[in-house]
Amino acid sequence: MAEPASDGSGRSADAAGATGRRRLGRRSLLAIFAATAAATIPIAGAVASASAPSAAAPAAKQVGRLRRWAMVIDLRRCDGCQSIGKPPQCTQACIEGHFAPQPMEWIEIYEAPIAGRATQFIPTPCQHCQNAPCVNVCPVGATFHTPEGTVLIDQQRCIGCRICMEACPYDRRFFNWGTAPQPPETLFMQYDAEHQSPAIKGTVMKCDLCPDMARAGRLPYCAAACPNKAIYYGDLEEDLATNGAEVVSLSRFLATHASYRLKEDLGTEPRVHYIPGHGEAVGRDPYRKGRLATEWPWQQRVQGAKTWKR
Amino acid sequence: MEALDRGHAAPGVTPEWRERLERRGLAPLTGTSRRYWIWVAFLLAVIGWALYAYSRQLDEGLIVTGMRDRILWGVYIASFVFFIGISHAGTLLSAILRVTKARWQLSVTRMAEFITVVALLVGALFPLIDMGRPDRLLNMIVYGRWQSPLLWDIFAISTYLTGSTLYLYLPLIPDFALARDRLGPTAARWRRSLFTIAALGWTGTPEQRKALDRAISLMMIVIIPVAVSVHTVVSWIFGMTLRVSFNSTILGAYFVAGAIFSGIAAIVVLMAVLRKLLHLEEFITKTQFVNLGYLMAAFTLIMGYGNLSEYITHGYKMEGGFPFHFEQLMTGPFSILFWSYIVGGLVVPGLIILCPRTRRIAGITTAAVLVLVTMWIERYLIVVAGLRVPLMAYEPASYTPTWVEFSILAGAFALFALLITLFAKLFPVISVWEVADHRGPEPGSEPLAAPERPRRTALAEGSAT
Numbered sequence: 001m002a003e004p005a006s007d008g009s010g011r012s013a014d015a016a017g018a019t020g021r022r023r024l025g026r027r028s029l030l031a032i033f034a035a036t037a038a039a040t041i042p043i044a045g046a047v048a049s050a051s052a053p054s055a056a057a058p059a060a061k062q063v064g065r066l067r068r069w070a071m072v073i074d075l076r077r078c079d080g081c082q083s084i085g086k087p088p089q090c091t092q093a094c095i096e097g098h099f100a101p102q103p104m105e106w107i108e109i110y111e112a113p114i115a116g117r118a119t120q121f122i123p124t125p126c127q128h129c130q131n132a133p134c135v136n137v138c139p140v141g142a143t144f145h146t147p148e149g150t151v152l153i154d155q156q157r158c159i160g161c162r163i164c165m166e167a168c169p170y171d172r173r174f175f176n177w178g179t180a181p182q183p184p185e186t187l188f189m190q191y192d193a194e195h196q197s198p199a200i201k202g203t204v205m206k207c208d209l210c211p212d213m214a215r216a217g218r219l220p221y222c223a224a225a226c227p228n229k230a231i232y233y234g235d236l237e238e239d240l241a242t243n244g245a246e247v248v249s250l251s252r253f254l255a256t257h258a259s260y261r262l263k264e265d266l267g268t269e270p271r272v273h274y275i276p277g278h279g280e281a282v283g284r285d286p287y288r289k290g291r292l293a294t295e296w297p298w299q300q301r302v303q304g305a306k307t308w309k310r
Numbered sequence: 311m312e313a314l315d316r317g318h319a320a321p322g323v324t325p326e327w328r329e330r331l332e333r334r335g336l337a338p339l340t341g342t343s344r345r346y347w348i349w350v351a352f353l354l355a356v357i358g359w360a361l362y363a364y365s366r367q368l369d370e371g372l373i374v375t376g377m378r379d380r381i382l383w384g385v386y387i388a389s390f391v392f393f394i395g396i397s398h399a400g401t402l403l404s405a406i407l408r409v410t411k412a413r414w415q416l417s418v419t420r421m422a423e424f425i426t427v428v429a430l431l432v433g434a435l436f437p438l439i440d441m442g443r444p445d446r447l448l449n450m451i452v453y454g455r456w457q458s459p460l461l462w463d464i465f466a467i468s469t470y471l472t473g474s475t476l477y478l479y480l481p482l483i484p485d486f487a488l489a490r491d492r493l494g495p496t497a498a499r500w501r502r503s504l505f506t507i508a509a510l511g512w513t514g515t516p517e518q519r520k521a522l523d524r525a526i527s528l529m530m531i532v533i534i535p536v537a538v539s540v541h542t543v544v545s546w547i548f549g550m551t552l553r554v555s556f557n558s559t560i561l562g563a564y565f566v567a568g569a570i571f572s573g574i575a576a577i578v579v580l581m582a583v584l585r586k587l588l589h590l591e592e593f594i595t596k597t598q599f600v601n602l603g604y605l606m607a608a609f610t611l612i613m614g615y616g617n618l619s620e621y622i623t624h625g626y627k628m629e630g631g632f633p634f635h636f637e638q639l640m641t642g643p644f645s646i647l648f649w650s651y652i653v654g655g656l657v658v659p660g661l662i663i664l665c666p667r668t669r670r671i672a673g674i675t676t677a678a679v680l681v682l683v684t685m686w687i688e689r690y691l692i693v694v695a696g697l698r699v700p701l702m703a704y705e706p707a708s709y710t711p712t713w714v715e716f717s718i719l720a721g722a723f724a725l726f727a728l729l730i731t732l733f734a735k736l737f738p739v740i741s742v743w744e745v746a747d748h749r750g751p752e753p754g755s756e757p758l759a760a761p762e763r764p765r766r767t768a769l770a771e772g773s774a775t
Contacts, residue, residue, distance in 0.1 A: 140453040202442030
């Protein structure tokens, strides 16, 4: 199924390009249902019209062009950091950068079986779906699309119902079950949905694709930390991506490397693309299994940190 | 009392029978025993304990529950589905059966309507208890998005609650008038004013009867689609997601069937209890139990058919995720719960009712208790087993409810019982005028031989004046 927003064809994007495409399908069907409901239940109509979802988007400061952030993860280069004998460095950098509380791994390395009883490592951040199940079900618009195509959470609006976690087919959402420990420096941080610090009890968190870093001219924590340069970060609009060592033409890179997206058949249209592999480009033996467990080093600086299990 | 029009009485109604019906129907309104207060105090104690548990949860967060990121809903949401489900008791008895012009159920419609209103009130609490940020509840209104299934739930449940409260009230009007006229001098002043105000000046004139008939007939039609929609959208908080076992078109219909099934069980249990406690044996007889029992037996088959359709169509193909799901249900960690639902909730209750030897009041009540317990289990399995199916390459999670969750669940049942207990003190538990006008004496039933308790003699004196 061709999806215009992510094929990198150089189509000139408008503000609605990332979020507001009209498609015959769920949205129009729901609109018909809503009209029926509004006709039979007057209060439903009143409340629905009074509370149109707000686009709390801090993006799109430039005039005319709108970034469409995307990520490409080259699985040929991912060995789960076996070769350096450390926990996966993307996860570690993300945790240190965002003060993600244990047990949150916003980018998590799954070790999935492949043919021949071997395994591959799949670094999995939020997939930033363009037809995002989590955004669809959120009752208060706390999780939303920015015009740049990232899916963010406003933890100051989230009510903690967790229906987004139920809806996410990639297991990429994390709940603050208790009061998460936070390091002292978060006391001075201004809360921002693009960074999610400090963590707020009873709300959902996840990978934000670090657009704030990109705007400052830096790669996301995970991409910058990968010792094998497996993670490319880029802009579908400009059709460029980089892993910090090389710059590629994004659309050509995807087209020529048999790229795919996770659970493509669900129709979620992720912004995260994968190039199939099992670490062969960095010399990993697919039969060498296991990786070191993730750590939360910053928590050592917090007295009496109370955490929970995944 | 004279003002009540007696021209519409059902065949076989004698003044003595009617007198007994009115006395039994109004008896709970006239006096309160010590046992009643002990029971209320016990329920309040359980609710108090649940409030303490909830205060721990408010203080520390949902970390005090067994839920975690992968099995992110548990006892609370299962109980939400369960309570909203049993609320369908009232709709079945007073709307669906009324449409078919059945009359045998009239003596228990009031109780069924109690269940509906109370179950909705209690059930609607669970999503609030489950919230991570209950302090932000108003966001649902301020920022509410109609695209979210949770908003559909809010609209559907509040509509249903409004409708069924109305539908509870309408047939109560003539009974309020009866209480007003018969309990005049004996009842406490606040009760007298309550009955007088609530009776809306009912005197039983033909115009009033006609208006009431039309209002009830209208509500009877309106409430059925509302009830169906409620449990359908409850199922859609699951059905609108991409999870293996939730991603099913049958889910809405299956939830509605399960709701009516557990609703029947709830009314059977409640009428068995109130019949004994309030000495209503003459008016609630084997007929009501057997007929509801047959309905329940029919629903064991409908539920079994729903399960079979679900399991056979997915089990034949065994597409991704289903091998895991079936294994965990049928032989894995949920097998005891799963088979106790299939055997204890469908097979055994069905056999109890279909076998003439056990098709008695005790047998049918036992079947209903089994159905209630196992339908809660079934809701638990839908939520917890459904969420346990791994989405990615990780070890399946586990979930064990904590004392906080069980305490709050106990508190919810206590609140349910408490509200029913209070309702039974405020409103006649039998729809006196409907039974008298449209049903008449139960065939083969005898007046209860047991003597009046002393504390109820006030009513007899009051009526004599």
